[in-house]
Amino acid sequence: MLAQNNFREPDKELDLLARRVIDAAIQVHRTLGPGFLESVYEEALCIELKARGNSFVRQKEFAVTYGIQKIGTGRIDLLVEEKLIVELKAVDALVPIHTAQVISYLKASGLHLGLLINFNVPLLKEGIKRIVFTK
16 A cells, blocks of 8 residues: 655745745845855845835744643744745755754744755855645
8 A cells, every 4th residue: 555645735825925035035145145144144135025025024933842842942034924934044055954954943833835045055046945844
């Protein structure tokens, strides 16, 4: 018997939001280029998202639970429109733990889609990873 695949793509509205955030990140990267700290890119991306009319929360805190017990908190770099997690990096290369981090944030928040964006690359499309979480 084959296992059922529960994978499902985000709805079109959420996917469009992700594309708008990616467009904003590309504009930031074109303007600044690689080489700055993550906080610089976060600030610039917030300016760009605000100019484009997107709502967001910076460093959004969320509860981390173990069973039913709250054991700590986590922070999402950007939560856009209350439904898209954006985790920013300025590292030499994305590694598997970065993806795992976004998956953990998606699980803990109950959200479905995250973007992992590394600004420390020559061409930003090489630094973008779209992560879909399904239960």
